[in-house]
Amino acid sequence: MMWSRIIKNSITLGQTRIASSLVPGEPECPDIKTDLPGPESKKLRKELGAMQETGSVEVFGDYDKSIGNYFVDADGNIFLDAFCQISCVSVGYNHPELLKVFNDEHNMKCMINRPALAVFPGITWPKRIQNLLSQISPCLPNMTLMMCGTCSNENAFKNIFIAYQRKKRGENVDFSEEEKKTCVLNKPPGSPNLSILSFLNAFHGRTMASLATTHSKYIQKIDLPSLNWPIAHFPMYKYPLEENKRENDEEDQKCLAEVEDLIEQYDKCGVPVAGIIVEPIQSEGGNNEASPHFFQELQKTAKRHGAYLLLDEVQTGGGGTGRFWCHEYFDLETPPDLVTFSKKMQLGGYFHTLELTPKLPSRVFNTWMGDPGKVILLENIIRIIGEQNLLEVVQNTGKKLKCNLHDFEKEFCHLIDSVRGPGTFLAFNAKSVKIRDQIIRNMKCKGVMCGGCGIQGVRLRPALIFQEHHADIFLAKLREVLMEL
Amino acid sequence: MMWSRIIKNSITLGQTRIASSLVPGEPECPDIKTDLPGPESKKLRKELGAMQETGSVEVFGDYDKSIGNYFVDADGNIFLDAFCQISCVSVGYNHPELLKVFNDEHNMKCMINRPALAVFPGITWPKRIQNLLSQISPCLPNMTLMMCGTCSNENAFKNIFIAYQRKKRGENVDFSEEEKKTCVLNKPPGSPNLSILSFLNAFHGRTMASLATTHSKYIQKIDLPSLNWPIAHFPMYKYPLEENKRENDEEDQKCLAEVEDLIEQYDKCGVPVAGIIVEPIQSEGGNNEASPHFFQELQKTAKRHGAYLLLDEVQTGGGGTGRFWCHEYFDLETPPDLVTFSKKMQLGGYFHTLELTPKLPSRVFNTWMGDPGKVILLENIIRIIGEQNLLEVVQNTGKKLKCNLHDFEKEFCHLIDSVRGPGTFLAFNAKSVKIRDQIIRNMKCKGVMCGGCGIQGVRLRPALIFQEHHADIFLAKLREVLMEL
Numbered sequence: 014m015m016w017s018r019i020i021k022n023s024i025t026l027g028q029t030r031i032a033s034s035l036v037p038g039e040p041e042c043p044d045i046k047t048d049l050p051g052p053e054s055k056k057l058r059k060e061l062g063a064m065q066e067t068g069s070v071e072v073f074g075d076y077d078k079s080i081g082n083y084f085v086d087a088d089g090n091i092f093l094d095a096f097c098q099i100s101c102v103s104v105g106y107n108h109p110e111l112l113k114v115f116n117d118e119h120n121m122k123c124m125i126n127r128p129a130l131a132v133f134p135g136i137t138w139p140k141r142i143q144n145l146l147s148q149i150s151p152c153l154p155n156m157t158l159m160m161c162g163t164c165s166n167e168n169a170f171k172n173i174f175i176a177y178q179r180k181k182r183g184e185n186v187d188f189s190e191e192e193k194k195t196c197v198l199n200k201p202p203g204s205p206n207l208s209i210l211s212f213l214n215a216f217h218g219r220t221m222a223s224l225a226t227t228h229s230k231y232i233q234k235i236d237l238p239s240l241n242w243p244i245a246h247f248p249m250y251k252y253p254l255e256e257n258k259r260e261n262d263e264e265d266q267k268c269l270a271e272v273e274d275l276i277e278q279y280d281k282c283g284v285p286v287a288g289i290i291v292e293p294i295q296s297e298g299g300n301n302e303a304s305p306h307f308f309q310e311l312q313k314t315a316k317r318h319g320a321y322l323l324l325d326e327v328q329t330g331g332g333g334t335g336r337f338w339c340h341e342y343f344d345l346e347t348p349p350d351l352v353t354f355s356k357k358m359q360l361g362g363y364f365h366t367l368e369l370t371p372k373l374p375s376r377v378f379n380t381w382m383g384d385p386g387k388v389i390l391l392e393n394i395i396r397i398i399g400e401q402n403l404l405e406v407v408q409n410t411g412k413k414l415k416c417n418l419h420d421f422e423k424e425f426c427h428l429i430d431s432v433r434g435p436g437t438f439l440a441f442n443a444k445s446v447k448i449r450d451q452i453i454r455n456m457k458c459k460g461v462m463c464g465g466c467g468i469q470g471v472r473l474r475p476a477l478i479f480q481e482h483h484a485d486i487f488l489a490k491l492r493e494v495l496m497e498l
Numbered sequence: 499m500m501w502s503r504i505i506k507n508s509i510t511l512g513q514t515r516i517a518s519s520l521v522p523g524e525p526e527c528p529d530i531k532t533d534l535p536g537p538e539s540k541k542l543r544k545e546l547g548a549m550q551e552t553g554s555v556e557v558f559g560d561y562d563k564s565i566g567n568y569f570v571d572a573d574g575n576i577f578l579d580a581f582c583q584i585s586c587v588s589v590g591y592n593h594p595e596l597l598k599v600f601n602d603e604h605n606m607k608c609m610i611n612r613p614a615l616a617v618f619p620g621i622t623w624p625k626r627i628q629n630l631l632s633q634i635s636p637c638l639p640n641m642t643l644m645m646c647g648t649c650s651n652e653n654a655f656k657n658i659f660i661a662y663q664r665k666k667r668g669e670n671v672d673f674s675e676e677e678k679k680t681c682v683l684n685k686p687p688g689s690p691n692l693s694i695l696s697f698l699n700a701f702h703g704r705t706m707a708s709l710a711t712t713h714s715k716y717i718q719k720i721d722l723p724s725l726n727w728p729i730a731h732f733p734m735y736k737y738p739l740e741e742n743k744r745e746n747d748e749e750d751q752k753c754l755a756e757v758e759d760l761i762e763q764y765d766k767c768g769v770p771v772a773g774i775i776v777e778p779i780q781s782e783g784g785n786n787e788a789s790p791h792f793f794q795e796l797q798k799t800a801k802r803h804g805a806y807l808l809l810d811e812v813q814t815g816g817g818g819t820g821r822f823w824c825h826e827y828f829d830l831e832t833p834p835d836l837v838t839f840s841k842k843m844q845l846g847g848y849f850h851t852l853e854l855t856p857k858l859p860s861r862v863f864n865t866w867m868g869d870p871g872k873v874i875l876l877e878n879i880i881r882i883i884g885e886q887n888l889l890e891v892v893q894n895t896g897k898k899l900k901c902n903l904h905d906f907e908k909e910f911c912h913l914i915d916s917v918r919g920p921g922t923f924l925a926f927n928a929k930s931v932k933i934r935d936q937i938i939r940n941m942k943c944k945g946v947m948c949g950g951c952g953i954q955g956v957r958l959r960p961a962l963i964f965q966e967h968h969a970d971i972f973l974a975k976l977r978e979v980l981m982e983l
Contacts, residue, residue, distance in 0.1 A: 053621075057619075057621060057623075057624050060628070061619065061627065064624070064627050064628060064631055064639065064640055065627060065640060065641060065642065066616075066640075066642075066855050066856055066859060066861075067616075067859075068858060068859025068860070069616050069617050069859040069860060069863070070617060070618070070619060071617075073618070073620065073623070074613055074618045074619065074620050075620070075621050076607050076608060076613065076620045077603075077604055077607050079611060084618070087621045098612070098614040098617075098618060099614045099617065099865050101612070101614065101865060101866075102611075106611050107607060107610065107611060111610050112606060112607070114610075115600055115606065118562075121600065122561050122592060123561060125592065125596050125597060125599075125875070126559075126561040126564060126587075126591050126592060127583070127586070127844075128559055128583050129583040129584045129586065131551075131552075131554050131555065132555060132556075132583075133555075133557065133558070133559045133569070133583060134542075134555060134558055134559065135558060135560070135561045136538075136542060136558050136559070136561075138542075138546065138558070139542050139545040139546040139549070142546065142550060143545070143549065146549055155549055155550060155551075156549060156550060157550065157551075160645040160646055160649075161645055161649070161864060161865070161866060163649065163864060164645075164646070164648065164649055164705060167706060168704075168705070170706075171704075171722055174721050174722050174723065175722070177721075178721035179721075188716070188720055192716075192720055193716040193720065194716075196716050196720045196721075196722070196724070197698075197713050197714075197715075197716055197719060198713065198729060199710055199713075199719075199724035199726065199727065199729070200726075203716065203719065203720050203721075204719060204720075204722060204723055204724035205721065205723060206723060208723070213682075218864070219653075219656075219863065219864055220649060220652040220653070220705050220706065220708075221652060221655075221706040221707035221710075222705065222706035222707075223705075225684055225706075228684075230682075231673070231678040231679075231682055232858065232860050232861060233860065233861070233863075234681040234682060234684075234688065235673055235677055235678065235681040235688050236659050236660050236662075236663035236681075236690065236861075237656055237660070237689060238659065238689055238690060238691060238692045238693070238725075239681070239684035240684060240723075241684065241685075244683060244684070359612075370550075370551050371551055373553060373717065374551060374552075374553025374554040375554060375717050375718065376717060376718070376720075376721075377551070378718075379646060379648060379703070379704055380583075380584050380586060380647070380840075380841060381586075381646060386871070390610070
């Protein structure tokens with residue numbers, strides 16, 4: 014199967030080791046000057062706390078000074094950033110090429126005059142969409158743009174429901190008067206009972222429908238009304254994978270059988286499964302991987318039952334796994350029906366098959382339908398990924414990181430295990446929540462940012478310009494932290 | 499009650515008539531050179547149609563050439579724009595002050611390095627939030643930022659549910675283990691049965707929960723699963739208002755009684771109403787106004803039942819009504835509990851009371867929580883509104899437009915009626931859907947853009963820089979169109 018041009022480039026070009034930093038002007042190493050948070054961050058947090066909920070804020074960023082892989086905070090502390098704004102920074106802070114983008118007057122005017130894109134798109138818009146599709150589409154012909162990952166999933170569900178009902182109604186059959194009347198009042202048959210099947214520990218966003226498919230942490234869901242939609246177990250593998258093959262294969266089978274069961278069960282009780290949403294790697298929920306075989310079979314199951322398969326690549330997409338789309342690793346027999354994205358892509362959106370495109374206007378619609386300013390940034394990020402061969406950088410850095418993390422899990426087997434993930438999209442587990450929190454905290458105090466995930470996971474989400482010499486610093490600091498625990 | 503500083507400015511400064519255009523370089527009048535759509539727009543539409551659903555696109559915009567109130571299309575046709583990207587353009591196309599904003603290096607870096615604002619806000623962020631609150635908050639102390647109107651409403655609902663359950667549970671009572679476990683599986687008691695009451699003909703967005711409160715057109719809702727939430731009638735007034743006072747007052751009473759009934763009914767059947775969402779003027783649904791008395795009583799009803807009142811100012815906010823917030827006209831005894839915004843404000847968000855702020859982090863949360871680049875644009879728009887005294891411009895232009903539209907509805911009483919709205923946030927009805935569509939079409943062919951709303955409404959949504967001489971053009975063209983029908 015043909016994937017995107019970027020991927021091919023990075024495969025055809027040979028391996029070249031790059032010694033200097035891809036973003037000029039980076040510091041040589043982290044530098045922590047104050048307690049964390051420092052006095053300036055503390056002061057700013059107090060100010061902000063009077064106007065917004067700030068429970069998740071610790072340090073404030075100095076985005077004038079942050080550069081490449083280095084995040085500088087309000088107190089001048091310099092961090093090597095392997096978390097990158099929850100996996101959103103693609104080519105590092107203040108990449109010189111991105112800073113130039115809006116020097117172009119046309120680009121600036123595209124950004125300032127944000128149109129209602131589904132009604133009055135600009136004259137360069139078709140070309141922009143065409144370029145995006147030809148460069149990065151996972152073999153899907155249509156693209157719908159949104160603003161964030163959550164609303165990409167919400168709207169992708171709508172495409173699914175619309176296509177599912179069209180199939181049921183018959184291709185050219187009109188809506189009935191009863192359907193037209195009842196839907197305005199939220200009632201069937203106009204608003205039918207349909208569901209999206211999701212997986213335990215999944216994270217797909219936080220508005221009502223996307224949150225109904227999110228099952229990661231209670232704090233994200235408690236007190237919020239939800240939907241009776243089917244939830245299957247996602248494979249939970251034992252590591253190292255090579256030593257637990259039989260058990261992990263059984264885990265796949267068990268989860269696939271449950272999916273099949275749930276589809277039949279929900280169909281019988283009048284809430285048919287119109288679609289299945291799944292992350293290629295459950296990210297927020299613990300960097301939980303499943304095998305290519307699992308995804309191949311899941312796709313077959315979906316097809317067998319007339320349900321559409323949506324791959325949520327909001328966190329996995331954009332290159333961190335060493336491929337532009339993580340599901341390229343799965344060797345699916347056809348592309349998924351829909352692939353949603355956001356984060357590193359700067360805005361939200363999804364690719365989909367023609368079958369998933371509504372035949373009438375104003376069904377999947379909102380005022381803006383994307384943002385030319387963000388698309389222009391994305392275009393340049395894609396160009397930089399190609400020019401700087403960043404997927405190969407990710408693969409090489411990832412190899413080094415993973416190899417060393419495997420050594421660490423042997424050396425510090427009382428502290429960590431289950432090293433996993435492709436590219437630099439890596440994680441490992443700590444032996445307890447407490448140890449996990451200590452590792453993240455102590456890394457931060459040594460000037461390295463990483464994130465938590467799942468119950469006791471530590472996740473790495475560096476930018477694509479995180480090179481082997483950055484990995485060396487990361488690994489040295491992690492070794493120190495593990496030694497000291 | 500003290501409202502925003504901008505409002506006070508525009509009230510304290512005397513009336514000054516401005517003869518020349520507020521945005522320099524505007525053409526003197528519309529100029530249509532081709533059939534609509536012209537050949538270039540047709541060609542572009544065909545290109546885009548292969549990649550996206552384009553049923554709502556007619557002409558493509560040339561945003562390099564569009565200026566002030568004038569939209570230029572791909573074929574060089576020049577339109578006086580009284581629709582403004584579905585009410586999103588605040589100070590006109592290519593306002594010279596907005597084009598300068600990102601010449602500032604700090605601003606550019608704020609825009610390029612988009613942070614996860616709820617975790618790593620920038621050092622200038624507290625000051626920016628403080629300025630927004632002090633300049634435009636409708637007397638509400640907290641602000642949560644989002645990306646669009648739909649997700650502002652979705653997330654505002656979450657604040658409502660969280661506060662409602664906290665009140666029920668008791669201020670400092672912990673979640674139960676059962677709540678924690680069940681909510682992850684979408685089940686009560688962790689995911690309780692709660693509802694938001696909305697009104698017929700309302701439009702609050704198009705993701706699941708916001709769409710469940712939208713009841714405007716079937717095409718927006720058909721085939722999409724929804725929620726059993728209460729829906730009340732919104733007052734439908736007879737015009738002219740002065741001649742139908744008794745009947746319209748009765749309409750208010752009937753709708754208020756229905757709200758009361760529905761709250762009691764839903765409470766009894768175990769789906770209590772945690773909040774009420776309402777537009778100050780139903781915009782998409784027909785520019786339907788309700789009286790200050792209606793809103794005052796609605797607020798009292800909400801308070802009496804412990805439901806929070808959310809005013810959706812996504813379309814009405816930002817100055818088009820002649821006040822910065824439309825609900826300033828209602829003289830409510832306290833501010834609403836929440837006020838959502840988007841469109842002219844460049845990004846989404848909402849103001850709210852402290853009671854509506856979650857006490858724990860990660861409950862109302864997403865990756866970006868707004869966008870500094872858009873906030874910087876908004877800051878400058880607010881500055882321009884103040885410096886150019888635009889609320890007064892809106893009031894003066896609106897007065898002229900409305901006065902003349904009233905004359906037209908007498909002169910052309912076989913074609914139009916029910917002129918309504920404050921400021922330039924105006925609408926009138928055509929006698930039939932067909933006549934409405936003809937008016938909009940014929941206006942467009944004469945080079946004036948306006949929009950439809952409701953069943954047979956024509957709505958005006960010009961930018962705040964739409965001056966009296968622009969109104970003259972609009973009125974002259976409308977008169978021609980009505981004469982020719």
